[in-house]
Amino acid sequence: MALTLTCPVCGKRNGYEFRYGGEEKGPRPDEAGITPRSWCEYVHMNQCVAGIQKEWWCHKDGCGVWFTTHRDTTCNLEVDKPEAQS
């Protein structure tokens, strides 16, 4: 495995320059009406997709940007046009 990721600022780079930021779960929910369970769902629970997932990455050793990308977790390759494949 030799992950590469495409940073929107810096282009295709070695995966070790990046920090993984979790599955895409949407913006922080409003605090009103939140229950311990629904909060836990947002904070900790994962779908653990075996396939293409949308996820967050930070180019920590580069420009510092957070961005989303699609990656196939079964082969560790970025996916260009996820719509066409998923």
Add this chain to the structure above:
Amino acid sequence: MKRLEKLSTLRINPAKTLHFKYKNKNLKGLSGDTVATALYASGIRIFGRSLKYHRPRGLYSLDGESSNTCMQVNGIPNVCAETTLLADGMEVKAQNVAGSPETDLKGFMDKLDWAMPAGFYYRTLHKPARIWPIALKQVRKAAGLGKISAEFQMPGKYDEIYPKADVCVIGGGPAGMSAALAAAENGLRVILLETRPWLGGFFDYRTAQNGAGLSLSQSVRQAAEQLEQNSNVRIFTQTPVVGVYNNNLVTAFQKGCETDYFDERYLEIRATSVVVATGCSERPLLFENNERPGVMQIGCAHRLAQTYGLLPGKQAVFSIGHDLGLEAALDLFDLGLEVLCVADIREDGQDPALIEGLQQRNIPFLRGWVATRAHGNKTLHKVTLATIPGTLRKDFSCDLLVASAGMTPLTGPLSLAQAKLAFEPYTGFFIPRQLPAKIQVAGRLLGLNHPATIEASGRLAGTLAAGDCGVSVESRLKEAREKLNQLPGPDQGSKLVTAPVQGRKTFICFDEDTTVKNVKQALAKGFDATELIKRFTAAGTGPGQGGIPGHNLPLFVAQYHGDIKATAMPTTVRAPLVPTYIATYAGSNHDMCKRTPVHDSQKAAGGVIRRIGVWKRARYFSKDFSCRAEIENVRKNVGLLDASTLGKFRLWGPDALNALQRVYASDMSRITNGKVKYSAMCNDDACIIDDGVVVKRAENDYYFTTSTARAGATVEWIRYHTRYDGWNFHMVNLTDAFGVINMAGPNARKVLAKVTDADVSDDAFPYAAYREFMIKDTIPVRSMRLGFVGELSFELHVPSSYMQALWDLLTEAGKEFGIRHFGLEAQNVLRMEKAHLIIGSESEQRTTLHDVGLGFLWSRDKSEEKTVGAVALRQTENQEARLKLVGFKMEDPSRVPKDGSIIVDNRIRGYVCIARHSFALQEPVGLALVDAPLAGEGTRLQIYEDECNGQHLYATVVPTPFYDPEGKRIRM
């Protein structure tokens, strides 16, 4: 042994003799020899003994697929004698021998195989239980081949490089060379990796004609010269590939030659396209005693003669399944080898010219025959041949059996690159059916055999690789395809899985002494998948990994299941493809750590430096690790602490406040100019992850600090938690840009006043205030009145370049006030006396802001801000049964409990985070995280130290801070 001379194919230099030692004898070899060929030239036939049965082992392939020729060289174990070039002065020893390789005292083990069926360990040695520990010792002793001592120091120099290439070609044989040339002709940067010391692959030693009046050897050597001239191609010889990873990352290591500055060098190559042209090795022939010294593969015999000038034996029998075997028989016959018989597994399909050659030389030729048994206790002296069904048999007395079942493609790099391989019945190969993006394949590993076809397939692959790199190659591709299509395709491969054998010593894996019988035993036990058989019989798990059994084992298992075509699956291949020294992988030292701007000053002043996270810091300033003098001086006079490692950040822009509100528990809108605000950050479980101070330097412009450990993650953290908001703010990490001195103690103001004109009186610069001023009219300072160590103190933030000047200035100015440095441990005690927490010391992953008593920092009135941790802070606010941070004093003040001691009753109720003797209070005090019911003042705590033998210590929960509870001294 006398060498064959005047062969145009030789790769040794007869004029240059090298001396080496083996078995206390001084032996000679030639420059160009490998350790193995030099030993062979000196008459050595047994190179070592096998792992389990201590069977004699010798030369087999010259490519080192097995442990047969693993030897100790210059004290280094498991050196592959077949692939290591001889050097002058080498000391060579055989491995796994008790006595000598020829007379091994453990040779009797070979007779005990009946007692060691597959997986026998699992069923024996545990009944009764007390014998296992004794047996275990024997098992350990018997295991392993090489020896290394705990004091061993690996000699040599190791390096690493990280080249980039458009096209990386793996394999410098005819296909790889053609591919490299084709890619280079398209203007691309090519890296060509070859394991052997020269290019040319299996053409290099062959005298067969190429059709244009040259021998294959001559033509390929000319081509190699041409390639070496090509400035687009960077050639690495003696460079086996060890790993291929996705996105075309190729790793390899290069063995240095005499003129290189390194002994071995690790290579990590990122290529746009990769061409795999690794060719083939030979599939070992399975028959009784198939690894007896004197039995060797075609290439081994052929190369011994043509490359090294060593006739491999006197009288030979050939049992082969490939035209290369016929060619070798003719060639070696012409060089003087007596060939008694050539048995070919194949009934037909041979090149008629080769058959004619045999006839011309009166060499008996048997179609559909195969070796079934090698005879001879230590080395070969007789061979039994039989028809494939085993109905007819013939014996031949001989000292050499050239044996090979056919070819096996070297698909290791492809497997590692996640190519999908499938069994192809015509060639009998595992052929790539689906290639990963930008990986091309060429040459023999596709089953090709004809020299011109191999070269043409190389050209095609090189052109395809150029296409991968974005070069427009359509017309060239068309041309290359057409050329390839006009040439002969793959030859039919031999189908034989195993010779008709009855005995128990047909070895499918040499390293682990795994026999065909063992595999059958595993199958009978229900281990039906090849991978399970590998694990149960250990086949393919030894020093040479799958090199010997990699092809035969899956074929054998598939045959057992009755359908080779449907069930043959290649076994898993793992990196490194060639065993590689840890020294080589390690390369040079890669430790990186940061030093503060006043590192050297502190060290010179007696600082005991420790690595803490990414930093090196001064922990003590004396040999007295209680730090009494440092501590008392801060309380009494004034001390200087280098706090440069604190995280320091500027955050500014229209949405700066929003960002702060998001991550800090407190209401950050209430920061006032000129004041510092202490607050904390939590995660979404309400656990405290950081604390620090924030100042507002201008509208929408903030400067804040974090703990040392948290500095690296802070920017990411804030960006992460604002990533959906589209806010307009900027952040910059100033940690390295600013140094920090904490000057603390009752005399601190006096020292500061001496070096600045600014008014630093308590009225002008009170506690918790923030000021910016100049020191000596030169050094711009950001200063905070903080009280971490519990005394009047000024935290001075200055540009890093001024740190040394300021440090010296203060040290000098403070002399009359008794200034001295203090280190981290002194700070630790000082702050503990104030019950100021250090994250990670008084908190852990599960500790909330409430738990450490800092819940008051949380502002519950800013839910619009969606503060990180706020939801959980609300949910945990009144939760019971959590660990709470408390202060304690000891019942017996003569004893300080050790950090990390636990607090118990009938179960564990907490632990001591820190406890020290307080010189200020003249008794021990400490902080502990305890179950909430024990957190009340006056509660008696029972402390259990390691090795206490039931002698508990007792403490009482007391209010904190211990020292100066009114906080008068920080406000001086």
Add this chain to the structure above:
Amino acid sequence: MFGRVKPLWGEKSSLKSNYDAVIIGGGLHGLAAAYFLARDHNMRNVAVLEKRFIGFGGSGRNTAIVRANQRTQENVPLYKEALALWPVLTKDLDYNLMFFNCGNLNLMHSEAAMNAARMNVATAQFHGVESHLIDAKQCKELVPALNILADITYPIFGAMYHPPGGILRHDAIVWGLAKGAAEHGVHVHQQTEVTGIGVENGKIVSVETDKGQIKTPRVLNAAGGYSAALSYQMLGIKLPISVLTIQAMVTQPLKPLLNHVVSSGAYHAYANQTLKGEIATGAHMDSWPNYTTQTTAYYIKHQAEALAEMLPCLRGVKFMRHWGGLADMTPDMAPIMDGNDSIEGYFMDCGWGYFGFKSCAASGKYMAQFMASGNCPNMLKPFSLRRFEQHRLMGETAAVVNYTPDN
């Protein structure tokens, strides 16, 4: 010579349409649960379903280290019991699990680390588990190959020495448990993939497989790296798990050199010598979830750099095999053992991360008890899934873990 050889885990049986319990995953945890269900709870009509072959996953990819010097009192007793079970299982299964009781040294590289280790040591001693803090010199006496010089990246200050720990032969446990389970009537179905789980009125009723449907009132999810995906896809239950690849490697075999398991948090490496003589070493995880078991060039190099400093004689030894496996990591590095919560009859034994090997015997025993009685044994109560929504992380790791985005 050996008479008629019987397959180790029984003759191949065809999938029945009814089982009292279905266990998903033919790894150590699933097989152990099956074994104890059949042996101790008389529940013999049990199927273990394995998509590949038994021991394919983490069970065959770990480095077989066992120990009971965990950090918290919720964990230590479980691992202590597991440790005590190896000799017992060797006897009961009549299969040599090859327990090499060599002891473990957990190296500490700073004063602070020594203090942190003291808590583990005290916790262990309090629970009657032998464990000691030793200094660098004592480390060197136990492991002469260690580098205790002060000028290396992470100088050794001492170690947590845990004599009861050691290593086993991982495959032997897989095969032994399969054998034991089969002898008590359990069906081990290899190459059988679960495709769905049937739930009616909040109760488990069936399991769908590629070989047909099974009616059953109980399902144990012991699918290791695949447990979280399976739970979500088949039951809509998300778990706080990230599936990461953990890597390990071995050197070519040597005559005895290391007589203990040596590990170091700072170097991020452990090393021990297997009974075959290989130095087994590993620890690294890449922080991004994935389902490949691919290795990385980055890591084998990192490992070499670490060993070259820690155990410098190993510079002259060759790596020969590097592999990866999946680790189902939870935010607090402690497992999820739970059941009968939102769905009656659905049990989970997952989230083991890289502790699944050393715990399997004990977790199997208690999960079997849980499944047979329907009541969660006290030993397992702290491991409930609900602890995460209560913000009660387990404390197995002191430091904030850095591989989840929420820290």
